[in-house]
Amino acid sequence: MKKSLLITGLIFTLFIGTFTQAQNEIPKDSISINARIADLIKDKDQNISDEKEALKYTVEAINKKLDEKEITLEKAAELKETAAVRTALNIKYYEQYAALEAEYIRKNGRYSHEGGAMLEIGTKQFIRYRNRNKDREYQEYQNTHSGLTIGFAYNFMNGNALDINDFSYPNNNYFSLGFQWKTRLDKHNLFRLTYGIEYQSHGTELNGNRFISQGDQAQITDIGFNVEKAKFRQDQLVFPLHIEIGGSKRKEYEDGRVRFQEYDQWKVGIGGFAGFNMSSRLKLKYEVDGREIKETRVNNFDNEVLVYGLDAYVGFDSWSLFGRMNLNTVFKSNSVDAQYVAFGIRFQ
Numbered sequence: 001m002k003k004s005l006l007i008t009g010l011i012f013t014l015f016i017g018t019f020t021q022a023q024n025e026i027p028k029d030s031i032s033i034n035a036r037i038a039d040l041i042k043d044k045d046q047n048i049s050d051e052k053e054a055l056k057y058t059v060e061a062i063n064k065k066l067d068e069k070e071i072t073l074e075k076a077a078e079l080k081e082t083a084a085v086r087t088a089l090n091i092k093y094y095e096q097y098a099a100l101e102a103e104y105i106r107k108n109g110r111y112s113h114e115g116g117a118m119l120e121i122g123t124k125q126f127i128r129y130r131n132r133n134k135d136r137e138y139q140e141y142q143n144t145h146s147g148l149t150i151g152f153a154y155n156f157m158n159g160n161a162l163d164i165n166d167f168s169y170p171n172n173n174y175f176s177l178g179f180q181w182k183t184r185l186d187k188h189n190l191f192r193l194t195y196g197i198e199y200q201s202h203g204t205e206l207n208g209n210r211f212i213s214q215g216d217q218a219q220i221t222d223i224g225f226n227v228e229k230a231k232f233r234q235d236q237l238v239f240p241l242h243i244e245i246g247g248s249k250r251k252e253y254e255d256g257r258v259r260f261q262e263y264d265q266w267k268v269g270i271g272g273f274a275g276f277n278m279s280s281r282l283k284l285k286y287e288v289d290g291r292e293i294k295e296t297r298v299n300n301f302d303n304e305v306l307v308y309g310l311d312a313y314v315g316f317d318s319w320s321l322f323g324r325m326n327l328n329t330v331f332k333s334n335s336v337d338a339q340y341v342a343f344g345i346r347f348q
Contacts, residue, residue, distance in 0.1 A: 044098040151176035153344025159337035189260040229285035238275030
């Protein structure tokens, strides 16, 4: 099943790429060579502007460390020189690239990569997806941007007969890894909509040699012997959605671009998530006649497939403290009344 989905996805990606390529092929005479070169110069000027802006922030950060006596004057001078050299090299690269590309346009009437998507590797963004004809870097506004999210938290099950004290503090954990989009909702970038896709893993271990039994009626019961570890884990795929409120700094560039920078700004968000459970497993570790035994029991835990709940966070810059609570019960039979609760830190 997984293999067929992967093959289907690859075929679909290739089809879309080929279709885009065919749609974007432009005859040499349809758009003037001068217009293409003008676009190229704008692109170059914007990249150089970004490099200078990045150097400015770097120097400010170095000065701040110097003022707070975290570094010496000599070290500050060294760091500034390194940053300036790096910026100069990057600007030289953009200028050389623009000159070579302009020459190619004059000879061929088009960009060397015209009509399709491309991946760029740069200093500010490690990998960036671009479509030369549509997604211009120098658009006046960029309403949506995206990035990875990663979260770590303490996790436990809450219910009528369960609370946080029933679980092992060192061995209960939550982990998430996802991809998030953030869209500006107003002209001042005060309100934002965040949405994405996320893998999350809940790990729980009960105190007192207890565990969750398999079968149609899940039960919390004594395992009957001493165990070093009896940890229940569920892996889930969810789709979070939040309304975020936070500050930002409006930056207007000389070329007309407007950007909202959320660095060093507070934010708060509230929303929820929905998805499905992919797997459930119980890991046991114990000794029999002096031999260490490790055992894993997979699925058949009468668990709910659909998962959903609430999520809220407050943060600063790229990190936030969050709390997440499932509204669905973990098990179908309701013989164990349990909902996941997690609280921790998330980096965006």
